[in-house]
Amino acid sequence: MASESSYYVPEQSKLPIFATLGLFMIAFGAANWITGGSSYIFFTGALTMSAVLWFWFAAVIKENMAGLNSAQLKRSYVWGMGWFIFSEVMFFAAFFGALYYIRNFTVPWLGGEGDRGISNMLWEGFESSWPLYVTPDAAVHGETAKVMGPKDVIDPWHLPLWNTMILLTSSITVHFAHVFLKKNQRKNFNILLALTVALGGMFIFLQAKEYYEAYQHLGLTLESGIYGTTFFMLTGFHGAHVTLGTIMLLIMLLRSVIANHFKPDDHFGFEAASWYWHFVDVVWVGLFIFVYVLGA
Amino acid sequence: MAHGPQPGLKRWLYTTNHKDIGSMYLWFSFAMFLLGGCMALVIRAELFEPGLQIVQPEFFNQMTTMHGLIMVFGAVMPAFVGLANWMLPMMIGAPDMALPRMNNWSFWILPFAFAMLASTLFMEGGAPNFGWTFYAPLSTEYAPPSVTFFIFAIHIMGASSIMGAINIIATILNMRAPGMTLMKMPLFVWTWLITAYLLIAVMPVLAGVVTMMLMDIHFGTSFFSAAGGGDPVLFQHVFWFFGHPEVYIMILPAFGIISAIIPTFARKPLFGYSSMVYATAAIAFLSFIVWAHHMFTVGMPIAGELFFMYATMLIAVPTGVKIFNWVSTMFRGSMTFETPMLFAIAFIILFAIGGFSGLMLAIAPADFQYHDTYFVVAHFHYVLVPGAIFSITAGVYYWLPKWTGNMYSEVMGKVHFWLAFIGLNVTFFPMHFVGLAGMPRRIPDYALQFADFNQISSIGAFLFGAAQIVFLFNVVRTVMGGKKASDEVWDNPEGLEWTVPSPAPYHTFSTPPVIR
Numbered sequence: 001m002a003s004e005s006s007y008y009v010p011e012q013s014k015l016p017i018f019a020t021l022g023l024f025m026i027a028f029g030a031a032n033w034i035t036g037g038s039s040y041i042f043f044t045g046a047l048t049m050s051a052v053l054w055f056w057f058a059a060v061i062k063e064n065m066a067g068l069n070s071a072q073l074k075r076s077y078v079w080g081m082g083w084f085i086f087s088e089v090m091f092f093a094a095f096f097g098a099l100y101y102i103r104n105f106t107v108p109w110l111g112g113e114g115d116r117g118i119s120n121m122l123w124e125g126f127e128s129s130w131p132l133y134v135t136p137d138a139a140v141h142g143e144t145a146k147v148m149g150p151k152d153v154i155d156p157w158h159l160p161l162w163n164t165m166i167l168l169t170s171s172i173t174v175h176f177a178h179v180f181l182k183k184n185q186r187k188n189f190n191i192l193l194a195l196t197v198a199l200g201g202m203f204i205f206l207q208a209k210e211y212y213e214a215y216q217h218l219g220l221t222l223e224s225g226i227y228g229t230t231f232f233m234l235t236g237f238h239g240a241h242v243t244l245g246t247i248m249l250l251i252m253l254l255r256s257v258i259a260n261h262f263k264p265d266d267h268f269g270f271e272a273a274s275w276y277w278h279f280v281d282v283v284w285v286g287l288f289i290f291v292y293v294l295g296a
Numbered sequence: 297m298a299h300g301p302q303p304g305l306k307r308w309l310y311t312t313n314h315k316d317i318g319s320m321y322l323w324f325s326f327a328m329f330l331l332g333g334c335m336a337l338v339i340r341a342e343l344f345e346p347g348l349q350i351v352q353p354e355f356f357n358q359m360t361t362m363h364g365l366i367m368v369f370g371a372v373m374p375a376f377v378g379l380a381n382w383m384l385p386m387m388i389g390a391p392d393m394a395l396p397r398m399n400n401w402s403f404w405i406l407p408f409a410f411a412m413l414a415s416t417l418f419m420e421g422g423a424p425n426f427g428w429t430f431y432a433p434l435s436t437e438y439a440p441p442s443v444t445f446f447i448f449a450i451h452i453m454g455a456s457s458i459m460g461a462i463n464i465i466a467t468i469l470n471m472r473a474p475g476m477t478l479m480k481m482p483l484f485v486w487t488w489l490i491t492a493y494l495l496i497a498v499m500p501v502l503a504g505v506v507t508m509m510l511m512d513i514h515f516g517t518s519f520f521s522a523a524g525g526g527d528p529v530l531f532q533h534v535f536w537f538f539g540h541p542e543v544y545i546m547i548l549p550a551f552g553i554i555s556a557i558i559p560t561f562a563r564k565p566l567f568g569y570s571s572m573v574y575a576t577a578a579i580a581f582l583s584f585i586v587w588a589h590h591m592f593t594v595g596m597p598i599a600g601e602l603f604f605m606y607a608t609m610l611i612a613v614p615t616g617v618k619i620f621n622w623v624s625t626m627f628r629g630s631m632t633f634e635t636p637m638l639f640a641i642a643f644i645i646l647f648a649i650g651g652f653s654g655l656m657l658a659i660a661p662a663d664f665q666y667h668d669t670y671f672v673v674a675h676f677h678y679v680l681v682p683g684a685i686f687s688i689t690a691g692v693y694y695w696l697p698k699w700t701g702n703m704y705s706e707v708m709g710k711v712h713f714w715l716a717f718i719g720l721n722v723t724f725f726p727m728h729f730v731g732l733a734g735m736p737r738r739i740p741d742y743a744l745q746f747a748d749f750n751q752i753s754s755i756g757a758f759l760f761g762a763a764q765i766v767f768l769f770n771v772v773r774t775v776m777g778g779k780k781a782s783d784e785v786w787d788n789p790e791g792l793e794w795t796v797p798s799p800a801p802y803h804t805f806s807t808p809p810v811i812r
Contacts, residue, residue: 012302012310016401023455024408027448031412034514035444056397072470076394079466087458087500094504094534098519106527115597123522137523147524223516226525233511 015056022049061261061269074268081272085279088241092283095237099230099290103130107226110136131295135225150220150228156292159210163203164288167242170199171281174249174274184264186256193253193270196277200246207239227295234291241280248273301802309404312396313802314381315699317403321378322692324406326768328370329685331414333761335363340723340757343750346742356740357425358417364428368546369453370410372680375688376549377402377460380488383695384464386793386800387482389473389809394466398459405456413449416442427738429539432520432531436512443513447506454499461495464488473792475811479570482791484552486573490580491548494541497584502538505531529594536587544583547647547679548576550687551618554640557694558622560789561637562629568621575614582611592663601660608658612651619648632787635709639690642682642717650678653728668738671731677724681760682717689716689767696774697781701799704774708766715763722756 025045033039063069105114111128112120120126126139131153137145154160177192211232214220222232252270255261262270301307301316311317338359342350351359381399385392393399416423421440424430435443468489472481481489508531511517518524520531551572559566566572588596588604596604622644631637653675657663666672689712697703726749731737735746742750781798792811796804 011312012306013312013397013400014310016397017309017404019401020404020408023405023452024412027409027452028412028445031445031448034510035441073394075470076466079470080395080398080462083462083465083496084458087462087496090497091500091504094501094537097537098504098508098530098534101530101533102526106522106530107525110522110525110527116595119522132525135518135524145523147518147521149525222511223518226518229511229517229519229524229526233508233517 013059015052015059018048019052019056022046022052025049057269061255064266065261077268077272081268081275085275088279092234092237092286095230095234096286096290099234102226102230107132130227132225132227137225147223147225148219150214150218150224152218153220153227153231153296154210154214154218154292156288156296159206159213160288160292163206163210164284166199166203166206167281167284170196170203171278173199174277178271178274181262181267181270182264190253190257193249193256197246197250197253200242200249200277203242204239204246207235207242231291231295234287238280238283238287241276241283245273245277245280248276310400312392312400314385314393314396314399315800315802315804317393317399318378318381318383319699320403321374321381321406324403325371325373325375325378325688328366328374328410330764332363332366332371333764335359335366337757337761339363340754342740343742344754345751346744346747348741351740353740354422354425357427357738358423360738361424361427361430362413362417365413365424366410367680368428368542369450370406372546372684372688373457374406376488376491376546376684377457377464379484379549379553379688379691379695380464382699383793384467384485384488385471386796386804387485387791388468388471388476389792389805389811390467390471391803391805393463394471395463399463402456402460402463405452409449409453409456412445412452416440416445419445429535430509431535432509432512432528436509436520439513444510447510450506451503454503457495457499461492461499464492465496468492473805473808473811479573480811482552483555483566483569483572483576484549487548487550487552487555487576490576491545494545494548494580494583498538498541498545501534502542505534505538508534529591532591532594533588536590537584539590540587541580541583543676543679544579546684548580550643550684551576553687553691553694554622554643556791557636557640557690558625560694560786561634561640562626562631563787564625564629565790566621567624567627568617571617572621575617578614579611582607582614586611589658589660589663592660593667605658605660609655612655615651619644619651634693634786635704635706635713636690636694638710638713638717639686639693642713643686643690646678646682646686646720650675650680650683653678666731668736669731670727670735670737673737674724674727674731677720677727681720681724686716692771694786695793696771697785698793698798698800700775701781701797702774702778703781703785704770704778708770708773712763712766712770715766716760719756719758719760719763723753723760724756726750726752726756 022045025041026049027045029039029042029045033042105116107130108114108128109116109119110123111117111126113128123136123140126134126136131150133149133151135145135147135149137147138149173192174196177189177196180188180192220231221228252273255269301311301313308316308320338351339356342348342356381393384390419440419442421442423442424435424440424446426434426439468481468485508517508519512519512521518526520526520528522528555566555572586604586608588600589608592601592604633641653671657666657672657675693704693709730746730749733746735742783796783798784794785798786794792809793800795809
């Protein structure tokens with residue numbers, strides 16, 4: 001609740017209208033590109049958006065350093081980030097929910113089990129299994145099928161296990177970075193934050209390696225039926241979020257090392273990035289259990 | 297603190313002021329309301345007689361689809377966000393929205409998103425033609441090429457909604473004046489707090505489902521294709537997990553508006569304030585566990601049919617609490633019937649009719665008869681037109697004197713009300729009958745026995761359309777000038793917004809107001 005005696009009233013800003021233009025060009029350009037047009041609009045939009053984000057964050061940082069931000073406004077940023085992360089949770093929930101539905105209802109039904117097992121009439125010979133090595137299409141049409149299942153799937157106890165340890169460790173390092181920042185031990189803060197960024201980079205590298213294996217040796221691709229679909233969409237969106245989180249933390253590191261930003265009691269930029277990092281970590285634990293371990 | 301707005305276009309492009317942004321939202325939504333309305337009139341003109349007269353079936357499908365999308369995402373939702381922008385800071389004693397620059401961004405995305413959506417009408421293969429619910433595989437395998445543009449338009453609309461909702465939550469939770477405890481907040485603030493929560497929870501799910509479509513169409517995934525082990529029914533589950541809370545996103549703020557208007561013109565405090573708050577929260581919670589009542593006929597296990605049937609019927613309880621409280625507020629009140637009150641009372645009666653037909657549809661075995669008929673069309677238009685649209689209209693009349701400093705024409709307001717009231721009932725009531733008799737929705741032609749009621753519906757639709765011109769004229773006239781409104785405007789209304797001058801100053805509160 002507000003406790004300030006007078007209110008901060010913001011000035012006009014050119015940033016959001018350019019953000020709108022950037023976002024629009026990204027969306028329109030992506031649609032244009034995917035449907036066979038040129039990619040120029042998309043990349044112009046992406047460039048515009050990046051520039052806007054740069055100037056927008058620069059403005060917010062400058063305002064904060066100049067002491068313009070009241071405690072109330074800072075709380076608004078905290079609420080904003082918190083609810084943004086909740087919206088991300090719900091985005092992943094849609095894909096986890098799809099995986100749950102496919103595994104527990106669709107595939108058994110297609111295989112003739114359960115309440116709607118009558119669907120099997122359309123796919124005679126298809127048997128329910130997970131991982132889905134033989135798609136309904138392949139069960140009916142054999143070699144001429146359009147959608148073939150994967151030959152094999154990722155073994156959870158090798159690369160994914162390493163990645164689990166990497167991400168869990170990175171959550172711990174970023175937490176202790178925060179502890180050191182609050183104690184104003186800048187050197188330790190920088191070291192632990194750098195370590196977190198390095199672990200993030202390592203995770204992305206191993207994930208890329210895993211994708212390479214899947215595509216090259218296992219026949220596990222985006223197009224290999226519903227197993228590949230759910231596997232790559234879930235891990236892919238997670239990987240994209242890890243990449244974004246790593247970039248966020250890297251920027252925080254550069255801000256700390258180069259510009260000496262953040263004070264022991266005023267560092268929400270870093271804190272928000274670390275919240276985001278914990279969030280992608282939690283999503284990974286869900287992925288490791290439901291996609292890798294229970295999926296193999 | 298004296299700096300006012302910049303002159304000219306720059307004021308609107310660069311503004312961070314909640315009133316400017318609120319006005320833009322409202323005008324944009326009205327423009328979309330007229331555009332979506334014109335599409336509805338194309339539909340009604342074609343259905344005036346059996347057979348094909350005016351448009352091709354292909355174009356008819358595009359009209360039903362675009363009408364739904366534009367009304368839901370372009371007219372109703374932005375109108376409520378516009379009202380929230382205008383009123384929330386004033387109601388809780390805040391200087392502005394919590395995140396004013398993001399507020400500007402949330403708004404300006406919308407005209408671009410809808411320009412993109414509307415541009416599909418001119419693309420090869422035409423606009424989306426698969427209904428506003430865009431069920432797969434109609435919207436994936438069999439969709440026109442413009443579906444990709446539709447998907448990205450939905451993506452940025454969703455981004456706009458999520459940012460708008462985050463802003464509203466941050467404003468309500470963080471910007472209340474000292475003493476404005478949660479249970480002192482006006483119900484419009486409460487309902488919007490809960491609506492914003494619903495938005496943040498389900499708009500990402502909508503983004504998820506259109507992403508799955510995009511991947512299925514262009515990148516070879518199998519989400520909605522049984523050949524690869526997927527399931528078109530999965531689409532419906534994910535869509536309606538978004539879609540049912542979305543329905544309440546379009547009605548909860550309406551409850552807030554009605555809860556503001558009824559006490560003012562009944563000259564009694566709102567009956568059962570806290571039960572109103574709890575009922576709103578209960579409706580929001582239930583909205584997450586009833587989605588599959590939209591899909592009773594799709595082939596679900598019987599346990600699913602039963603669960604979703606009973607859960608849906610439960611919603612009648614908190615909704616009944618609300619109706620009871622509004623009626624009790626009016627009971628033995630000193631009622632007068634100014635335009636906002638007329639719309640509010642019509643809201644209660646007609647929304648209740650829509651609620652009752654909803655209860656009928658909730659009965660799974662009966663729904664097999666009603667599914668995809670005009671009965672469903674009648675039902676959801678009864679909750680959306682006299683529900684959402686009437687409450688928005690009531691809110692505009694109620695707060696317009698505060699916004700502009702001028703009184704609207706009461707005579708024109710009443711003419712608008714009666715035209716709209718008669719028009720909508722003439723349009724939608726007969727749809728119950730043709731629906732029960734078996735007329736399917738979304739089809740440009742129909743059997744001869746439905747002709748009479750369809751002609752009546754079409755006449756009503758044009759009447760309802762004409763009523764909106766009176767509305768537009770009345771609002772424009774009030775903005776331009778007219779009788780000055782007092783600061784209180786009405787007879788001793790409750791709320792902080794009536795303690796500031798009319799028109800409300802550009803920056804309402806520069807210091808926190810005192811809350812009694």
